[in-house]
Amino acid sequence: MKIYRYILLAFLIITTIFVSNHGGNVSYALFYLAIILPIIAFIYTLYVYQSFRIYQSIDRKTIVKGELVPYRYAVSNEQFLTYRSIQVKFFDNKSQVVGANATTEYTLLPGERIEKVTNLRCNYRGEYEVGVNFVVITDFLRILAITYPLQSKYKVTVLPRVLSLSRLRILPIEQDSKRTVTNKNSKEVEMDTELRNYAYGDSLRRIHWKASAKQQSLLTRKMTQNPRQEMNLYLDLYKLNEKEMDKIIIEDKMIEAELSIVKYSQKNGIPMNVYFEQDGMNKMRIQSPTDFEKLYKESATLKFNQKVPIHELLANSILNMGVCIMLVHRLEDALCIQLQSLMKKGTEVVLLYFTSEIGDKEKIKIETLRSLGICVREILREDELTDIL
Known part of the structure; x- marks a missing residue:
């Protein structure tokens, strides 16, 4: 667009010099044309601005x-002049x-x-505006552009x-049964090392025929219930000290990791x-x-407006023995x-550390925690959660 402005300016300067030195009808006609053209272009652009229609x-x-949602938009010329x-x-x-x-430019004839x-894809959790943001209208000389x-x-x-x-993947493959609690929905499994005398109503499938033959x-x-290891998850909702886009991505990953x-x-x-803090401490058993x-x-x-640090949230909760999963960004x-x-x-402690970059101090803390047997996973903004979790 700048090149067209330079051409018009050069044209105006040349016609001004020509009028000053030679005069005549042609010279003045070209001079007035150089002055009137930008005025006409401005009026035309305002006209399009007022009459233009867009639908979505x-x-x-x-x-x-991440899901694709059907989306449609239309640009329309409902007047009698062409939109350039x-x-x-x-x-x-x-x-x-x-x-x-x-970068696509649409030229609309009258009535077109x-x-x-x-399709529309939304990349982050939250509430925000999508679709058309604004429209750029350019005049026929390409010297003026107005944002609509x-x-x-x-x-x-x-x-x-x-x-x-x-x-x-973040959990240990072998879990210590001493740290587990029974789950009422878990299935019964047999323990061959423990036997008792048959009682009326026992299933025949539970009878240990070889031992019964020996004991006559x-x-x-x-039968005992298969113990399931209870887990406790803590979500750090303290305000992030990151750039705006980094903050959005980290918040999104933390919520996604929690739910998954x-x-x-x-x-x-x-x-x-x-456990999380939102207008007070919250505990939800799932x-x-x-x-x-x-x-x-x-x-x-x-x-992400937590008022107390995550360590205070942890200290104020009653934690059963089991697995403790921490989702933090500090x-x-x-x-x-x-x-x-x-x-x-x-x-058993698992720490998921979400950040845009890892500083030297954080590296030392991570190595110290790992040396104590704590499972630490760093999750950067470009990492895929499926590769880590």
């Missing part, structure tokens, strides 16, 4: 992160209109309408994604206690699909000391 629609306003250049600009920091090209049907902001923009609510995990009396295997871990435990019948749905709805609207000294104390008491 989306199938629904509640979306799950229309550029549609979309929101692209948190969402993406699939196949949209921000151009409609595009595509949409008065009514689409705002959607984006729910967090829940990853389907076949197993949790019916003996049945004792809890969903895994719920599907596998492992009791899970979730055992059933209904419990998980309540947590999902709560997590979709969580704000490595405070007080938290590290507390985690060491938990390890000494027999609690």
Whole structure:
């Protein structure tokens, strides 16, 4: 666009010099043309600005992160003059209109309408505007451009994604049965080393026929419930001290990790206690699909405005022996000391550290925690959770 402005300016300077030195009808005609053209271009651009129409629609306003939702938009010329250049600009920091090209220019003849049907993808949890952000209108000389902001923009609510995990890599492969609690939904398994005399009503499948033959009396295997290791998850909702986009990505990953871990435990019948601070301390026990749905709805609207540090939240909760999973974005000294104390008491500790970059101090703390037997996983903004969890 600058080149056209320079050409017009050069044309105005040349015609001014020509009029000053030679005069005549042709000289003055060219001079007045050089002055009038930008005025006409300005009036034309204002006309298009006032008469231009754009429409957009989306199938629904509640979306799950990452899913494709049908989206359509249309630009229309409902007047009698041609629109020379229309550029549609979309929101692209948190969402993406699939196949949209921000450099595409539309030329609309009188009565013409151009409609595009595509998909919209939202990349982060939260509530924000999507679709068309503004329109750039350029005049026929390409010397003026006016931004046309949409008065009514689409705002959607984006729910967090829940990853389907076949197993949790962050947990130890062998779990100490002494740290487990029984789950009422767990299945009974047989313990061949413990036998008792047959009692009326016992299933015939439980009879240990070989031992019964030796003892000359019916003996049945004792049945016990398969213990499931109880887990406790702590979510750090303290305000992040990061750049705006880094903050959005880290918050999103923390919520996604929380829900994916809890969903895994719920599907596998492992009791899970979730702790977080939101207008006071909250504890949610997750055992059933209904419990998980309540947590999902709560997590979709969580704000990172925690008023107390995560180590205080941990200190104020009653922690059963089992697995303690910490989702944090800060490595405070007080938290590290507390985690060491938990390890000494027999609690298995897993620390997921979310950050945009790892400083030297954080590296030292991580290595110290690992040397004590604590499982630490660093999760950077570009990491895929499925590769870590």
